[in-house]
Amino acid sequence: MDDSDRAWRRSSYSNQEGGNCVEVAADLHAETIVPVRDSKMPQGPALRFEAASWAAFIGELKG
Numbered sequence: 001m002d003d004s005d006r007a008w009r010r011s012s013y014s015n016q017e018g019g020n021c022v023e024v025a026a027d028l029h030a031e032t033i034v035p036v037r038d039s040k041m042p043q044g045p046a047l048r049f050e051a052a053s054w055a056a057f058i059g060e061l062k063g
Contacts, residue, residue: 003035003046010039 008023021039025031025046034054035046049057 003037006035008037008042 007026009026023039025035037046
């Protein structure tokens with residue numbers, strides 16, 4: 001799957017020096033799969049998670 005045309009958003013915890021960070025595809029309103037990639041290697045592969053699993057993961061992080 002080609003994600004090169006997607007808009008990506010970086011974690012708000014990322015610093016300007018390009019520290020360890022992930023990016024998530026920003027246009028996910030009706031998607032069932034959430035692509036996630038390493039911000040240091042944007043041309044590299046993206047991991048894909050089911051939207052419900054990703055939401056549960058983010059919920060645990062926020063909790």
